[in-house]
Amino acid sequence: MSEAAKTLDGWYCLHDFRSMDWHAFKQLSSDERQLAITEFQQVFSKWNQVADSGEGSHAIYNILGQKADIMFMVLRPTMDELLHIETEINKTTLSQYMIPTYSYVSVVELSNYLSEEDGDPYQNPHVRARLYPALPKSQYVCFYPMDKKREGEDNWYMLPSAARKEMMYSHGKIGRGYAGKVKQIITGSVGFDDYEWGVTLFAEDVLQFKKLIYEMRFDEVSARYGVFGSFFVGTILKEDAFSKYLYV
Numbered sequence: 001m002s003e004a005a006k007t008l009d010g011w012y013c014l015h016d017f018r019s020m021d022w023h024a025f026k027q028l029s030s031d032e033r034q035l036a037i038t039e040f041q042q043v044f045s046k047w048n049q050v051a052d053s054g055e056g057s058h059a060i061y062n063i064l065g066q067k068a069d070i071m072f073m074v075l076r077p078t079m080d081e082l083l084h085i086e087t088e089i090n091k092t093t094l095s096q097y098m099i100p101t102y103s104y105v106s107v108v109e110l111s112n113y114l115s116e117e118d119g120d121p122y123q124n125p126h127v128r129a130r131l132y133p134a135l136p137k138s139q140y141v142c143f144y145p146m147d148k149k150r151e152g153e154d155n156w157y158m159l160p161s162a163a164r165k166e167m168m169y170s171h172g173k174i175g176r177g178y179a180g181k182v183k184q185i186i187t188g189s190v191g192f193d194d195y196e197w198g199v200t201l202f203a204e205d206v207l208q209f210k211k212l213i214y215e216m217r218f219d220e221v222s223a224r225y226g227v228f229g230s231f232f233v234g235t236i237l238k239e240d241a242f243s244k245y246l247y248v
């Protein structure tokens with residue numbers, strides 16, 4: 001048996017995708033629509049209080065294309081809090097006009113391929129900043145789930161740890177070439193959802209997602225072992241623009 005990668009695990013993560021049922025929403029009077037928006041904004045203000053106290057983080061994006069209209073990405077110290085948040089969204093009036101289209105459950109993950117440090121990593125401020133991240137307010141987001149292949153000769157999990165380490169070094173090197181352009185958050189989902197990881201990327205220039213992901217496709221770890229789910233790309237939905245977005 002090859003040695004399992006060791007992971008550090010941070011905040012739990014829910015990616016919750018919804019599509020607007022504009023037809024149904026338009027049937028409401030403008031007063032009813034306004035009430036639904038105001039009620040939903042109260043949910044946001046609770047999330048903001050949590051974020052301000054450093055007990056979690058969230059990001060809200062408009063998704064382009066027909067897979068969804070809105071993505072809520074929420075980070076919390078426990079999975080139970082995410083369950084509470086999902087239920088809270090579902091109980092709002094606005095959610096009656098939103099169709100759930102996809103969701104992803106995972107936990108912020110750092111693996112030990114490139115860093116073998118002394119001491120308790122959970123006490124290291126640099127590590128903590130990555131395990132419990134305040135999500136950036138970048139203009140664009142890109143999310144997709146992925147696996148590492150387990151097929152015949154191409155089985156990531158049968159490789160000796162030194163071989164995986166070498167490939168992850170090359171992966172990290174490409175990634176670092178995008179420092180300052182793309183911020184990535186890797187969340188682990190083995191045992192939690194259908195793929196093994198969620199990849200969430202943030203950038204100010206949407207084209208950098210394509211450039212980074214394309215470059216990685218030619219790198220062995222992605223070229224040989226990467227298996228990808230659906231891609232979602234979107235633009236930030238700032239809270240002050242929320243009622244404008246919902247104006248019909």
Ligand code: 76R
Pocket residue numbers: 005110111112113114146148168171172174175176178179182183184186197199201212213216217222226
């Ligand atoms: O944690 C670190 O920053 C150290 C290096 C590193 C690890 C261990 C790293 C760097 N990644 C790691 C792990 Mn990554 N990453 C992806 C994708 O589309 C594709 O081809 C793959 C999707 C992108 C775009 C990306 C970006 N990475 C992982 C893992 C877990 C692997 C495992 O445990 O087997 C996955 C699934 C994954 C996938 N990676 C980086 C980036 C970027 C931009 C970096 C540089 C980060 C930086 O140094 O700032």
